[in-house]
Amino acid sequence: xLKRLFMMLALALMAMMFFDIAGNYSERTELxxxxxxYATEGASELGAxxxxxxxxxxxRGLDTLGEVTVLFISAAGASLLLRRxxxxxEGSEERPSxxxxxxxxxxxxxxxxxxxxxxxxxxxxxxxxxLTPGGGxxxxxxxxxxxxxxxxxxxxxxxxxxxxxxxxxxxxxTYVMLGLLGVILSGGFLDNRVIPxxxxxxxxxxxxxxxxxxxIGLKVGSELGSLLQKFKE
Amino acid sequence: xxxxxxxxxxxxxxxxxxxxxxxxxxNIIRMIIGFSIIDTGIHMVMVALGYxxxxxxxxxxxxxxxxxxSVIIVDPxxxxxxxxxxxxxxxxxxxxxxxxxxxxxxxxxLSIDDCAEQKW
Numbered sequence: 001x002l003k004r005l006f007m008m009l010a011l012a013l014m015a016m017m018f019f020d021i022a023g024n025y026s027e028r029t030e031l032x033x034x035x036x037x038y039a040t041e042g043a044s045e046l047g048a049x050x051x052x053x054x055x056x057x058x059x060r061g062l063d064t065l066g067e068v069t070v071l072f073i074s075a076a077g078a079s080l081l082l083r084r085x086x087x088x089x090e091g092s093e094e095r096p097s098x099x100x101x102x103x104x105x106x107x108x109x110x111x112x113x114x115x116x117x118x119x120x121x122x123x124x125x126x127x128x129x130x131l132t133p134g135g136g137x138x139x140x141x142x143x144x145x146x147x148x149x150x151x152x153x154x155x156x157x158x159x160x161x162x163x164x165x166x167x168x169x170x171x172x173x174t175y176v177m178l179g180l181l182g183v184i185l186s187g188g189f190l191d192n193r194v195i196p197x198x199x200x201x202x203x204x205x206x207x208x209x210x211x212x213x214x215x216i217g218l219k220v221g222s223e224l225g226s227l228l229q230k231f232k233e
Numbered sequence: 234x235x236x237x238x239x240x241x242x243x244x245x246x247x248x249x250x251x252x253x254x255x256x257x258x259x260n261i262i263r264m265i266i267g268f269s270i271i272d273t274g275i276h277m278v279m280v281a282l283g284y285x286x287x288x289x290x291x292x293x294x295x296x297x298x299x300x301x302x303s304v305i306i307v308d309p310x311x312x313x314x315x316x317x318x319x320x321x322x323x324x325x326x327x328x329x330x331x332x333x334x335x336x337x338x339x340x341x342x343l344s345i346d347d348c349a350e351q352k353w
Contacts, residue, residue: 007256011249018245027235028308029286035308042309043293051291051306055313067317074324078331133290137320200293220320227327231334 047197048130048206054192056135057209061190065179068219072172075223079230100155111153118146126217130206136213140220147225151232159229164222171219178208178215237284240277247274261333261343265326272322276315283311 031039038055048054056064126139147159182191192207199205247270254267288307289297297306333343340347
């Protein structure tokens with residue numbers, strides 16, 4: 001009873017705090033501070049049409065590297081936690097992999113039609129990340145959804161773990177190397193002006209941003225894919 | 234009521250609902266769902282705070298030119314932050330779910346009451 005009372009009290013205090021914030025909130029009419037700089041100088045400095053992409057990939061590139069690292073660590077941690085269970089599981093050696101019921105023919109046919117299209121869509125999203133809404137993370141999530149679909153439709157087949165791991169570590173390594181290239185050839189770590197900026201708004205523009213988007217997309221896609229696979233096992 | 238206030242209030246409501254879900258439920262999976270709801274609420278609040286009256290997406294094209302960008306686009310920084318936060322939230326949720334799987338395997342139950350040794 002007392003516990004419930006404290007709970008209600010905490011929620012009520014929280015609600016009062018939020019009420020105050022929401023009551024005093026007024027919409028801004030103009031960008032201020034660093035955002036203003038990004039808005040007015042971002043296009044000419046980095047040459048990317050999508051301002052969010054240039055903030056994520058270059059201005060705050062170190063954060064994104066950290067974020068990718070967090071995702072990697074969480075995937076590694078999840079696989080560690082889920083693996084230990086399997087080893088301790090039955091105590092017997094070489095438990096045969098679980099058999100799942102086959103999915104219906106409709107799902108299987110849909111898979112063979114949609115799987116390449118979903119993959120292609122994910123690739124499209126991260127290749128055009130610097131021009132349209134999208135980017136590496138979103139494209140990677142779409143690719144992971146294709147992998148999830150594959151796992152749902154063909155539950156008894158598994159994707160090669162080795163392949164996913166190779167793609168992931170290779171793209172992570174190349175990401176850091178491209179960042180270091182910026183230190184040597186240009187203004188600093190993860191600077192995108194290593195290669196020419198190209199025509200503003202065209203596919204081959206914005207220096208390293210599309211390349212890094214592709215790498216992040218591959219990395220996130222394979223990471224989420226292996227995470228899903230771990231949860232399935 | 235301006236659009237960003239609606240999003241802001243909805244975000245705050247979602248945070249409260251998620252907190253309530255985490256407080257009331259005994260089931261670990263439901264607590265994780267509560268956490269995800271809080272996460273979504275925070276993202277909505279952040280996006281709402283970055284809104285500029287009448288602003289559009291911060292992507293330059295024929296309509297959005299660089300000259301008057303600072304008054305017609307929304308703040309790109311919260312959008313980038315939310316992008317980061319979504320991915321981190323996903324990683325945290327994955328870790329929590331794998332802990333839930335582990336707890337279920339050792340205790341054969343998902344109730345938080347069965348984890349009495351965690352109590353302080």
